[in-house]
Amino acid sequence: MAQLLVNGLALGAAYALVALGFVLIVNATGAVNFAQGDLVVAGGFLAVAAAPLVPVPALVLVPAVAALMAVIGLVLSLVAYLPLSRRPPVAVFISTIAAGLILENGVLVLFGPAPRSAPPLIGGGVVELGGLVVARQSLAIIGVAVALIAGQQLLFHRTQLGRWLRATAQDAEIARACGIPVVSMVLLTFALAAAYAGTAGLLLANQFFITPSDGGDLMLRAYIAVTIGGWGSVGGAVAGAVLIAVFETVVAARLGHPVATGLLYGVVLVILAVRPRGLFGEAAGRRA
Amino acid sequence: MRQSVRSAGVRRFAAVCLASAVVLVSAAPAAAASAPVYVPVLVPLTGFLSLEGTSQRNGAMLALGLAPTEAGVHAEVFDTGTSPEGAVTALERVIGRDDVVAIAASMLGTQMLAMRPLAEAYRVPLITVSGTASVTGPDTRYVFRFFPADPVAKRAHARYVVETRGFRRPALITQTTAYGQSGRAHLLEAFRSLGAEVVADEVIDPTVRDMLPVLTRVAAGGPDVLVLHLHAGSTALVIRQARAIGRTWPIVAGSAMHQPSTAALLAPEELAGVCAETASSPISEDRPGMAAFVAEYRARFDSEPDAFALGQYDGMNMVLDAILGGARTAEAVRAALAEGTHRGLAMTYRSDGTGNMAHTVAIICYDGTSRRPRVVARAGDPVAPPDPTGPAEPVAPTEAAERTDVADAPPGR
Numbered sequence: 001m002a003q004l005l006v007n008g009l010a011l012g013a014a015y016a017l018v019a020l021g022f023v024l025i026v027n028a029t030g031a032v033n034f035a036q037g038d039l040v041v042a043g044g045f046l047a048v049a050a051a052p053l054v055p056v057p058a059l060v061l062v063p064a065v066a067a068l069m070a071v072i073g074l075v076l077s078l079v080a081y082l083p084l085s086r087r088p089p090v091a092v093f094i095s096t097i098a099a100g101l102i103l104e105n106g107v108l109v110l111f112g113p114a115p116r117s118a119p120p121l122i123g124g125g126v127v128e129l130g131g132l133v134v135a136r137q138s139l140a141i142i143g144v145a146v147a148l149i150a151g152q153q154l155l156f157h158r159t160q161l162g163r164w165l166r167a168t169a170q171d172a173e174i175a176r177a178c179g180i181p182v183v184s185m186v187l188l189t190f191a192l193a194a195a196y197a198g199t200a201g202l203l204l205a206n207q208f209f210i211t212p213s214d215g216g217d218l219m220l221r222a223y224i225a226v227t228i229g230g231w232g233s234v235g236g237a238v239a240g241a242v243l244i245a246v247f248e249t250v251v252a253a254r255l256g257h258p259v260a261t262g263l264l265y266g267v268v269l270v271i272l273a274v275r276p277r278g279l280f281g282e283a284a285g286r287r288a
Numbered sequence: 289m290r291q292s293v294r295s296a297g298v299r300r301f302a303a304v305c306l307a308s309a310v311v312l313v314s315a316a317p318a319a320a321a322s323a324p325v326y327v328p329v330l331v332p333l334t335g336f337l338s339l340e341g342t343s344q345r346n347g348a349m350l351a352l353g354l355a356p357t358e359a360g361v362h363a364e365v366f367d368t369g370t371s372p373e374g375a376v377t378a379l380e381r382v383i384g385r386d387d388v389v390a391i392a393a394s395m396l397g398t399q400m401l402a403m404r405p406l407a408e409a410y411r412v413p414l415i416t417v418s419g420t421a422s423v424t425g426p427d428t429r430y431v432f433r434f435f436p437a438d439p440v441a442k443r444a445h446a447r448y449v450v451e452t453r454g455f456r457r458p459a460l461i462t463q464t465t466a467y468g469q470s471g472r473a474h475l476l477e478a479f480r481s482l483g484a485e486v487v488a489d490e491v492i493d494p495t496v497r498d499m500l501p502v503l504t505r506v507a508a509g510g511p512d513v514l515v516l517h518l519h520a521g522s523t524a525l526v527i528r529q530a531r532a533i534g535r536t537w538p539i540v541a542g543s544a545m546h547q548p549s550t551a552a553l554l555a556p557e558e559l560a561g562v563c564a565e566t567a568s569s570p571i572s573e574d575r576p577g578m579a580a581f582v583a584e585y586r587a588r589f590d591s592e593p594d595a596f597a598l599g600q601y602d603g604m605n606m607v608l609d610a611i612l613g614g615a616r617t618a619e620a621v622r623a624a625l626a627e628g629t630h631r632g633l634a635m636t637y638r639s640d641g642t643g644n645m646a647h648t649v650a651i652i653c654y655d656g657t658s659r660r661p662r663v664v665a666r667a668g669d670p671v672a673p674p675d676p677t678g679p680a681e682p683v684a685p686t687e688a689a690e691r692t693d694v695a696d697a698p699p700g701r
Contacts, residue, residue, distance in 0.1 A: 249501050253500070
């Protein structure tokens with residue numbers, strides 16, 4: 001059971017990074033970024049491409065992949081969000097879906113359709129912890145994800161830049177009136193979200209492989225995580241992601257995958273009925 | 289002057305008419321013999337089955353690309369995605385054309401089931417490598433399958449597990465897709481008839497990433513072998529994660545495991561003790577014809593061929609044989625496929641009366657030192673005796689060259 005829990009936490013940690021990027025963009029722009037899953041895939045394939053060129057553990061590749069993905073995030077915001085930011089929300093939904101499809105097919109053309117595997121973060125194999133055999137990669141995933149989530153919290157709560165980002169997320173008009181460069185904050189948010197998504201791709205691509213068509217499924221998980229945790233809540237998104245992973249591991253081990261999946265979505269329905277704003281949600285406005 | 293101009297014009301007109309008539313008469317038989325025919329290729333190039341779909345496309349296009357010009361074949365590729373609607377839409381775009389004589393069609397069972405009624409209505413043969421049993425049947429006249437159907441493949445799969453290897457407590461993991469459930473039904477029936485006790489019967493979605501839960505449930509049953517019938521990614525994930533937690537069960541997987549791209553995801557040592565059923569394994573055989581096919585495939589597509597590519601290649605070559613033999617309509621091609629025999633590179637194909645053309649199943653095993661599997665047995669042939677030290681010896685090149693059920697001409701005509 002403990003082994004399952006560690007696996008669940010590792011999977012949940014990677015999902016949490018996806019959901020975190022997702023909720024950052026929701027907060028900053030009010031828009032749902034449907035390309036988030038494909039950004040994860042792009043990050044995974046960046047790691048796959050970099051591995052033969054730079055034969056080092058993937059942990060060393062994390063900053064490079066995050067930086068490249070931040071650039072992709074900036075391009076995404078310039079192409080798919082900013083030109084449409086004053087249009088109805090559905091325009092942004094469609095534009096991010098289009099951007100995601102472009103990313104997916106770009107990866108397909110560049111890398112082919114086969115599943116691929118990125119190098120492990122710090123090496124393969126298992127370690128024994130108090131009689132518990134745990135994959136080294138699982139522990140590394142948890143460690144990297146916790147560090148990145150902690151970094152986000154520090155950035156948002158302990159720096160002036162973070163205060164500007166939060167102010168933009170809370171009310172862009174007031175933030176602009178206060179002299180905060182709102183457009184720059186939105187661009188930075190997209191860059192951060194893409195960096196988190198790409199890093200999640202790198203983390204997932206070794207133990208769980210990555211294929212060009214994985215984006216839709218990862219996007220759905222991020223959406224459900226945010227729905228469970230509550231729209232607008234960073235902590236809620238992380239909690240929602242971990243809950244999904246626990247269902248996929250611990251509950252699935254007890255009851256089988258089909259039953260666990262059914263139960264998970266049953267829980268989602270109950271949460272929506274009892275707490276429409278999610279477990280930790282803020283009052284939500286007009287969102288999909 | 290005017291008269292002479294007029295008479296010159298009349299003469300010129302008469303000469304043109306005469307010349308045209310001569311051209312028409314002389315061209316008529318040639319046009320009838322070489323009127324171009326159309327063979328569209330409708331396969332899933334995007335979505336979860338894009339790997340297999342790409343193999344299908346490559347196999348079809350390799351065969352069609354090597355066709356002699358006198359065949360007069362025009363080929364075109366369409367992506368069906370993975371939805372039945374996508375497949376039907378692609379089919380509707382091409383099936384009404386007068387010059388279509390055959391269609392290379394998706395290997396995805398749900399798409400084939402959606403396309404089949406249209407093919408029957410328009411009377412155009414579909415050439416596929418789908419394994420899903422219900423794709424063909426007694427009422428099917430226009431679907432031709434160049435890959436062993438589940439009743440054949442899964443029976444051989446189970447027989448290898450029980451009769452050849454002597455396992456009695458298999459644990460079964462299958463996929464939730466139509467492919468997975470068709471195979472599951474036939475495996476369960478085969479194990480039951482062989483007297484083996486299935487100690488675990490797990491079903492997983494292709495999106496499941498962490499296999500520890502399913503492996504935990506399987507372990508509780510105390511199996512002596514793990515039997516998989518999964519798509520490529522799930523197959524590799526199960527094997528990797530089983531080995532990572534120290535489970536050394538022998539594994540006999542479905543055809544996805546024979547794909548070189550699946551083996552590429554795993555270290556050779558993770559593949560130790562892993563076998564799989566398949567129609568063929570092109571990279572495992574050194575016969576001259578097969579070696580030439582593999583070399584040509586690598587040169588054109590910069591990837592390794594698998595059984596899906598070879599099955600589609602053989603299927604399109606049977607269509608081309610029919611066309612070159614004078615079948616210039618869909619009905620004529622159908623008749624040639626339904627009644628003829630084709631010595632392909634993988635096996636000899638002949639319809640069983642319902643469009644199932646492939647009746648030979650190969651068992652391959654990895655020895656833990658490389659990602660190149662060895663063919664250890666073929667269903668229909670005497671199944672290899674159990675080898676307690678590991679997989680049987682590879683099929684020797686000379687022995688393989690002597691196979692009498694296969695063609696051995698290099699690609700091209």
